[in-house]
Amino acid sequence: MAKTTVAVLFGGRSSEHAISCVTAGGIMDVVDRDAYDIVPIGITKDGAFTLQVDDPARWAIHDRHLPEVLDNGTRVAFPTSPASRDLVVSHADGTVTTVPDVDVVFPILHGPFGEDGTIQGLLEIAGLPYVGDGVLASALAMDKHVAKAVLEHAGLRVAPWTTVLRRQWASDPVDVAESVAAHGFPVFVKPARAGSSMGVSRVDEPSQLGAAMDLAFEHDSKVIVEPRVVGREVEVAVLEGRDGVPRTSLPGEIVVPEDGFYDFESKYLGGDESLLCPAPLTEPQTDEIRSIGARAFEAVGGAGLARVDCFLTDDGFVVNEVNTMPGFTPLSMYPRCWAATGVSYGELVTELIELGRAAVR
Ligand SMILES: Nc1ncnc2c1ncn2[C@@H]1O[C@H](COP(=O)(O)OP(=O)(O)O)[C@@H](O)[C@H]1O
Ligand SMILES: [Mg+2]
Structure with a gap:
């Protein structure tokens, strides 16, 4: 029986790059090799799609050192027509090869550009089946x-919350601070679209709010504030x-x-x-x-x-x-x-x- 070709997409531009690499290694380690061929597509932190090695050890954590997709000069292009399931790989030396007949893409990507519906949209356009949630659920x-x-x-049931746009925080911080204080302290301040606790702070008193908002706005133009849930x-x-x-x-x-x-x-x-x-x-x-x-x-x-x-x-x-x-x-x-x-x-x-x-x- 022909094997199923699975393109594993990992790494990526989000703060969760490394953990995504670790997952890719975990999957390479355990996948049933009699049934599946793995095509490892690593996305660099800059967002370049590269062809990487199918080697679990390369993507493991060694001595608290987190793995990273490094640019090896290859580039992987998705099909330009839904009639094709071939990936085109250009190599650093100028040669071009093809990975034929990808059956399914497994995007193991977290956070922005991976878990947010964007890559799912690209796969929809390319007409490639993929693992996991679709565009809307992801977004x-x-x-x-x-x-x-x-x-x-x-x-x-969800915790009550206040949503603050960067524009509002910039133009009327006093007003924002008042609506936040109405929740009672402590509150949690979080970027609306981040993940991995990036930019999340616990604020115990009003004087700490400014720094927490500024930190959260480094990650997103929209921030949510909610009371601490005990x-x-x-x-x-x-x-x-x-x-x-x-x-x-x-x-x-x-x-x-x-x-x-x-x-x-x-x-x-x-x-x-x-x-x-x-x-x-x-x-x-x-x-x-x-x-x-x-x-x-x-x-x-x-x-x-x-x-x-x-x-x-x-x-x-x-x-x-x-x-x-x-x-x-x-x-x-x-x-x-x-x-x-x-x-x-x-x-x-x-x-x-x-x-x-x-x-x-
Ligand atoms: N309202 C809250 N009350 C208590 N703890 C919170 C609250 N919001 C977030 N936290 C803490 O912060 C962590 C990260 O927040 P979360 O909303 O899960 O964001 P992320 O998407 O980054 O995982 C949670 O796992 C929890 O420990
Ligand atoms: Mg969480």
Whole structure:
């Protein structure tokens, strides 16, 4: 039987470049080589599409050193017509080769230009099947303001929030500070479209607001401010169902350090001791978050996969965000939740590829 050719897209222009490379390595390591051929397309931090090596070790973390896609002079071009599934590769020495008949693209990209619907749009235009969420779900889940509005509309609980545009902050900071203070301190200030806790700050008193807003505006022209939600951080992994009904995993929990939050450092370098899977919850709580996960997935129009992150407060679950391309290294929450539910990393990779091939967008 002919093998399926899977173009894995990784790296990219977002702050989550390195972790995406680690995921690519994880997939190369585990993918069923009898069934799949991998074409590794690394996107440099500058956004160049390059052909890279199919070698898990090259993309692993060594001694806390994070991998990066380096420009090797190759360039990969997507088909210019939906009638073709061939990738054209130009090499540094001027030669041009072809990767024929790509069956499916697996964009393992996080954050802007990867998880936000842009690459999905490119793949739609090229007519290439791809893994994961489509243009709209990706774009709306990426935008914390829009995502909260959509989730709230679907009857899911989210924290109250204020959205601030750079223009408003520049022209009327006093007015903005007043509406923010109405939430009561502490508040969290976050870029609307970033990820990986980039530009996120906790603000305990009014005097800290300015610096937090300026930091968030370094990442986006739109910022959201919301009151601190006191609760445990519990997450559920969602996988598109073959019958249309979303499948949900046992939930996992992030154990956040006292007084801290789940920042970039703890996410990627803190080791895996900060993740508990399955989360120690009662059966009704487990059932409830699984149902919230499925509802949130359907509310955003999810396809393929998503991780739905919640806070468990004294009076129930509050949805924090939906991640359409959640961390996907073998140690990440999404695969670990599935492992705890009886689906191995390798099985998950196969299922996602097959869902992507079969996707009707
Ligand atoms: N309203 C909030 N209350 C308490 N903690 C928060 C709140 N918002 C964010 N955090 C903390 O900041 C982390 C990152 O925020 P999050 O909204 O998940 O953004 P990102 O998209 O960067 O992951 C969360 O995992 C949590 O630890
Ligand atoms: Mg988050």
